[in-house]
Amino acid sequence: MNKTEIPDNSLSEQDEVFSLAVDGMGGDGAPEVVVAGLAAAAERHRGIKVLLLGDEAQLRPLLAKYPKAASICTIWHTDQSIPMDMKPTSALRMRQSSMRLAMDAVASGRARGVVSAGNSGAMLALAKIVVKTLPGISRPAMAAISPTIKGDVVMLDLGANVACDWRNLVEFAVMGEAFAKAVLGLPAPSIGLLNIGSEELKGDEKLRVAAEALRESPLASQFHGFVEGHDITAGTTDVVVTDGFTGNVALKTGEGVLKMATTLLRRVFKRGIVSKIGYLLVRPGLERMKEWLDPRRYNGAVFVGLNGVVVKSHGGTDAEGFTAAVDVAMDMVTHGFNDSIRDRLSHMSALLSPQQNAEEREPAVPVS
Structure with missing residues (x-):
């Protein structure tokens, strides 16, 4: 499944729906911590399909290093990522960032949930504006x-x-x-x-x-x-x-x-x-x-009350911690x-x- 794909925002009945959209560039140890964490997640969750968003030049060698992660991931290339210290107002203007595209994937129905270890303020702001709150919340x-x-x-x-x-x-x-x-x-x-x-x-x-x-x-x-x-x-x-x-x-x-x-x-x-x-x-x-x-x-704080599953991993986590965040997201999607x-x-x-x-x-x- 390891391939480069740049989906549009529309979703037809034939399109593949991913279990999770994962921000490959968010967090202090990204992208290696993210990919290593996904390798462990591949063993824990049968049938998991991940849309991995980030710089293909950095992600592809890591997927070659972690073949179990490669077996569940499809790359969605973007060379933009949100720095950990960026203000949410500035992050909202980056429409092609890996975090924004992950949110777009959930909002369009292409993925059921988002996991990112990136900027917390930016993630909350994007979740509110892109994924939006559930009716009644x-x-x-x-x-x-x-x-x-x-x-x-x-x-x-x-x-x-x-x-x-x-x-x-x-x-x-x-x-x-x-x-x-x-x-x-x-x-x-x-x-x-x-x-x-x-x-x-x-x-x-x-x-x-x-x-x-x-x-x-x-x-x-x-x-x-x-x-x-x-x-x-x-x-x-x-x-x-x-x-x-x-x-x-x-x-x-x-x-x-x-x-x-x-x-x-x-x-x-x-x-x-x-x-x-x-x-x-x-x-x-x-x-x-x-x-x-x-x-x-x-590890894995959740923004609840949204039109999709949104899980925030700690920015300084290691691969094991990132896997735990994926576990939380998959539990929520599955149940x-x-x-x-x-x-x-x-x-x-x-x-x-x-x-x-x-x-x-x-x-x-x-x-x-």
């Missing part, structure tokens, strides 16, 4: 998976929307539930709203209104209520919903705590001969913990992620009607 959100004591948790929003109203939070709950079903394989994921306390009177009005709406929705049996920061790592719920500002702070704080803990453990085990002997005794357990908390396992959101929204249209404003949904119990 006012704003897309960024979702990702994080480790907990009990397993994994889906968190959203992680930075796409700094300020949100109650409707946005309810939509995020719908999208988070669908994501947990598709990627974690949970039949009925539990949902929590991140707050400063678990009591019903805690938090601002938008949180209390969103909680009331979820209790009246088809998700009522899965809605746990309010959760606090420590509940994220405790695995109290399968999905944690918050605004983008709070979610991003929580995510970065968690990453920082993990790095600090790793640094402190290294210091402890280097303090003397007794500590070094102790390290040798506990090393198998530490190696297992390192594997469990490996950030590459959780009908967007169909699940559409189905939920169809049963919640009256609940989320713009005419039903916040005053009409004011909580019955006043704030103390």
Whole structure:
């Protein structure tokens, strides 16, 4: 399937539909990290077909080096790519960039999803304008998976929307539930709203209104209520919903705590001969913990609420991490992620009607 192809934006019944459109030039280690990651993905996903966008002169020698990647890829040549530090407004003007053409492929129906390790701001801007939001979704959100004591948790929003109203939070709950079903394989994921306390009177009005709406929705049996920061790592719920500002702070704080803990453990085990002997005794357990908390396992933030699957790999990831991002995208494509959101929204249209404003949904119990 390794060939050069420059498709137009129209799609006929005879045209091949690709599983994913992959930005071959996005990320610090591109294009080799991308191609090496696709080689591993070829082994994990039978029947996967990838439209690989980027500079053919760079991609073709790499596909020769990684024949398994070559077996699933069709090259769509472009010599334009979006730098990691480019502003989104400038990136929008690059209509022939590898990232833009990947988005075009999804918008035209030529591919079912996009994976890129490129510029995050540019990717979100292009996704909104080119792929567009699903009907009934006012704003897309960024979702990702994080480790907990009990397993994994889906968190959203992680930075796409700094300020949100109650409707946005309810939509995020719908999208988070669908994501947990598709990627974690949970039949009925539990949902929590991140707050400063678990009591019903805690938090601002938008949180209390969103909680009331979820209790009246088809998700009522899965809605746990309010959760606090420590509940994220405790695995109290399968999905944690918050605004983008709070979610991003929580995510970065968690990453920082993990790095600090790793640094402190290294210091402890280097303090003397007794500590070094102790390290040798506990090393198998530490190696297992390192594997469990490996950030590459959780690589692949998703812009949810769009007319297609859009997965953002970390820009500095390696091949294994990029494969994990492809895994997330394929799980969503295979399990009908967007169909699940559409189905939920169809049963919640009256609940989320713009005419039903916040005053009409004011909580019955006043704030103390």
